[in-house]
Amino acid sequence: MRAAVMHQAGDVRVETVPDPRIVSPTDAIVRSVRACICGSDLHPYRSLPASDPGRPMGHELIGVVEELGAEVTALSVGDLVVVPFAYSDNTCPACRDGFQAACHHGGFYGSNGVGGLQAELARIPQAAGTLVAVPGVDPATADDTLLKSLLTLSDVYLTGYHAAFMGGVTAGSTVAVVGDGAVGLSAVLAARRMGAEQIILMGRHAERTDLGVAWGATDVVPERGDEGVARVLELTGGLGAQVVLEAVGLMPAYVQSYSIARTGGTISRVGVPQYSDAPVGGTSLFRRNLTLTGGVAPVRAYLEDAIQDVLNGEIDPGKVFDRTIGIEDTPAGYAAMDAREALKVMIEF
Amino acid sequence: MRAAVMHQAGDVRVETVPDPRIVSPTDAIVRSVRACICGSDLHPYRSLPASDPGRPMGHELIGVVEELGAEVTALSVGDLVVVPFAYSDNTCPACRDGFQAACHHGGFYGSNGVGGLQAELARIPQAAGTLVAVPGVDPATADDTLLKSLLTLSDVYLTGYHAAFMGGVTAGSTVAVVGDGAVGLSAVLAARRMGAEQIILMGRHAERTDLGVAWGATDVVPERGDEGVARVLELTGGLGAQVVLEAVGLMPAYVQSYSIARTGGTISRVGVPQYSDAPVGGTSLFRRNLTLTGGVAPVRAYLEDAIQDVLNGEIDPGKVFDRTIGIEDTPAGYAAMDAREALKVMIEF
The missing domain is CATH 3.40.50.720 (NAD(P)-binding Rossmann-like Domain)
Structure with missing residues (x-):
């Protein structure tokens, strides 16, 4: 698959990397529908020291469940899901307190063997606790405005x-x-x-x-x-x-x-x-x-309600996206946000 | 009257100074019944540079109203009052929000021409907003335990x-x-x-x-x-x-x-x-x-309720006082608290 990798400040490349696979029975594989570039991605874009093989980028995504680990029973293949920018089991004390981004068994994308989400496919650890399905929306026919707003629920x-x-x-x-x-x-x-x-x-x-x-x-x-x-x-x-x-x-x-x-x-x-x-x-x-x-937002805590608000048309947060690109243009997307030519760049798959 | 003055770190003296007088029609003069030494007084006791004529000390007091400015109508001469460690008009926006120690027209004792409260008499600015009377207690006959607990409502x-x-x-x-x-x-x-x-x-x-x-x-x-x-x-x-x-x-x-x-x-x-x-x-x-x-405690916000709790015997915060002295022994009181020989020293008048 194709995925964005940052090799050092100012150097983002789209590369062919191995498709992610189920590693743990609590994983899911999600096929990307929309991803985007975050303001926080600009911090390493301005400061990351050179490293090899570089850092997999991206932590905002909506996509379709392609494969589920054996223990992930609450989701189905084919579900459209919102992927919070941190994964979490949603059962530990921090999660129960409403701070899922500090989950005792959670983590962030692009580190510890978990890829980034500016990629065609993603492995989501703790999938049952992390992913929330969007009922009744087929991404193939859904309105672009709706998909944009759903994507903002991943982070921004x-x-x-x-x-x-x-x-x-x-x-x-x-x-x-x-x-x-x-x-x-x-x-x-x-x-x-x-x-x-x-x-x-x-x-x-x-x-x-x-x-x-x-x-x-x-x-x-x-x-x-x-x-x-x-x-x-x-x-x-x-x-x-x-x-x-x-x-x-x-x-x-x-x-x-x-x-x-x-x-x-x-x-x-x-x-x-x-x-x-x-x-x-x-x-x-x-x-x-x-x-x-x-502090770091526990997106997961607010996700069900926010999905309903978007589906009901009560909020339209997708208006933050003012540029849409394909995955191959991701480096140009970073450059546009860094130069403030774009407020927020969406990647369409 | 006699009053404690700090001339530099480690140098507290009890001196004869002019009796305070009503300066503004919103002032009151209070005759001290009990004052005390605060843990925060130990900060200058350990660090104050030498100065002349020194800093008037003390900001915790209960006493009896001796004289009232013309505009202070809610209190009576003879009332036993608790003096919060900051004075406040209790009507400005900060006071109305419950943060009287940041009153727009308030201040602290021992500066801006207002004396300290480790003294036989005190001028209390903004007296109507600051002082709270303790109903039904005659300090001449009151139990020492009660007076100690009332004194803690001034600050600690x-x-x-x-x-x-x-x-x-x-x-x-x-x-x-x-x-x-x-x-x-x-x-x-x-x-x-x-x-x-x-x-x-x-x-x-x-x-x-x-x-x-x-x-x-x-x-x-x-x-x-x-x-x-x-x-x-x-x-x-x-x-x-x-x-x-x-x-x-x-x-x-x-x-x-x-x-x-x-x-x-x-x-x-x-x-x-x-x-x-x-x-x-x-x-x-x-x-x-x-x-x-x-932050700095808005004692005034909590004072009425706390006086009732003390009068009802529901709390006994006066137990923090483990030493009682007269005003002349104030320097020794500082030394005892500084050496941790005393937890908190009360000054009885």
Whole structure:
């Protein structure tokens, strides 16, 4: 089969690799229908040291079950499934607590002998706990809009949703979203679904913030740094936002987040932190009782409900995809996202 | 009047200073009945650079209203009042949100022309918003045990309570308390009141942890570092504590806290951080979706209810006081707490 492999920063290649096979009776093999490129894939695209044989890429996928291990009884060959970006048994204590991305028996694609999902076929470990079937949808005849929205449930939309969920967004909340990437925009959509009254989107790319406004952002703040802080305070009666959803992962976004948070408010992070230490002392978090929450999204926890929301037409998160390519064009897809020519690139098989 | 002044690290003196007077119509003058020395007073006691005329000390007090500014109509001369460690108008947005220690018109004792509370008399700004009267108690005849418990509502008990409140301790919670100082022990008492099922107290001083056990700690872990982490994991089925209450404020306690927290759990800090940056990245907080919360306790928010709990005999937080002195012996009180010869020192007037 054909699969994307990153050999070093800036060097993604599509290669012919062996088809994956059932290794454990809890595995499934899924034939890809749609995959995509994640903002988090750009971190290694900008920094990965050279390695041989390289890193299998991709962690977002919808596809059709092609083969099932003997212990996977709840799924059927031919099911259209959403593949969460982390696999999990959905039964361990972390899973039962709703944190499936930290499953005691789970893991991530592209490591530990598990391939990436920017590939024609994928082996999914812990398939019974991981995969969720989409009832009544035949990918061969399904509407492209529907498939796009289902694909976002693999990561991007539900990562934005996780930010809002952990941030405790509720009816009437004043929310600020830091970052106008696909996750930030998804966080806007999720916050609006949860009833936020004011949603301030901090971002500078009009073609992106326009989608944010369509999804419910009430204000757009293109300014950054002190000017951005001043603008958010002005928009919130001098108080700041009750909930700040941080969808970037870089230190300036972290500083921006606590600077615009209201006393007693919450910063919920889903941008993968590209730093290990950060301000948490008196002048940043402690004096104002700011709460710092969020983390790697347990997509699996939210998946059944979100599939229904998509099938019912209540959300349309697939609008984050503004470019569609074939698997052979994956390197160009990375380059387009890296250059911000594309918001999010979908791979059609 | 006589008042404690710190001139530099290790140098506390009791001096004759002018009696405080009403400066603003929102002030009150309170005559001290009981004050005390706080664990947080030990930070400057160990680090304050020399200064002239020194820093007025103390922020915990119960006393009798001696004089009221013209605008303070809800209190009466002669009322026994609890003085929260921060003054606040109790009407600004931060106060209305329940974060009175960040009041827009509030502040702290011993700065900005407001004296300390280790003194015979005190000027309390924003008195109507700050002070809460204790009904039906005459300090001249009241039981010493009652006065001690009322005094803890000025800071120490309600700071421990704030840790548990912000940590979301609820019926059945598994809680770990880092620190066996007076705040940590108070956090044990508060967590038990909120229904925690397991309360692991991390501390090495038997005379302190004994009080923790009396207040509801189910386990005591004297080990620190990796050994302490291993012991807490062992006591929690390998999972860690759902809520960690951090009552120290030093970096080793912070690291201990995230190391013993369960995936998806919460670290609630009330120990004043003696650091500005700390680990918050993938390996500390983010991967396991740990929430970091807490901050300066809004004692005022909890005061009415806590006074009732003390009057009803439902809590006995005054047991943290293991030494009573007069105002002239305040320097020796600091030295005793610094040397850990005393857990918490009360000043009787």
